[in-house]
Amino acid sequence: MENIREFHSPKTVDDAFALLQRPGAAAVAGGTDVAVRLREDVEILVDVTRLGWNDIRAENGALSLGATVTMHDLISSEAVRGTADGMLSDAAESFISRQIRNAATLGGNLAAGSPAADLPPALLALDAVVHIRGAAGERAVPLSEFFTGPGRTVLEGGLLTRVTLPHPDGRRGSFLKVGRTAEDLAIVNAGVSLRVEDGRCRDVRIALGAVGETPMRVPEAEALLEGKAPTAALLAEAADRVRERIRPVDDHRAGAAYREKVGGVLARRGLETCLRNAGLAPGEG
Secondary structure (H helix, E strand, C coil), X not given: CCCCCEEECCCCHHHHHHHHCCCXXXXXXXXXXXXXXXXXXXXXXXXXXXXXXXXXXXXXXEEEEECCCEHHHHHHCHHHHCXXXXXXXXXXXXXXCHHHHHHCEHHHHHHCCCCCCCHHHHHHHXXXXXXXXXXXXXXXXXXXXXXXXXXXXXCCCCEEEEEEECCCCCCEEXXXXXXXXXXXXXXXXXXXXXXXXXXXXXXXXEEEECCCCCCEECHHHHHHHCCCCXXXXXXXXXXXXXXXXXCCCCCCCXXXXXXXXXXXXXXXXXXXXXXXXXXXXXXXX
């Protein structure tokens, strides 16, 4: 960190945005990610923790999460725990240690653009929308369009201010993760959510991480289940669609073939958990 020559803690969004337009500037909140990824060209750190983005509130039927909300906040919030069976709280609780959970922020986790991060699959399964303050003003971007590659997003020098979960009421949800150890990055993680109406699956969302260049949803599997009464055979077919869609790679944590298999297993287990939470067991068909 010898290259850091300035540190600013602005109190307004306009001041923070202006500072971030300077060459070599980077935003920092909890610092758990940016501190270990500081590049030599980062010379100015802009603290965004004083901008009032640490709240969680219900807003017009949506759940609104400030960008500097910590993992601990997501775990302890009754509103988050009460949304989709607490799947987002479960994702936050999967973070490495209590110290990291107390410091790491929602916005920082998303802005890092890691394909293996734990929050994105849960948020993708909840149709999350990211709110960005950019040069042209405020804009809202579906999280499904936010990630552009490993470590890359559409922020482009903008500030991630909030994340909203539109109309989460009635959703059942499940977050699952497989790693080498409890404190390791995910080999594969998954977020699954759905509604059950008249014994049929509705608004199915299946998302996975660590299986491609970005966290991803699997629309082929979602469409297969939409409007249908769940059966064991249908869930197995959905898991096959997941395995066909994902594009894992080999790395030091796991091989692509293993990740592909695990992705299908987690998707099916997530679906089964959602249905069980809704009081519905898959039929034998």
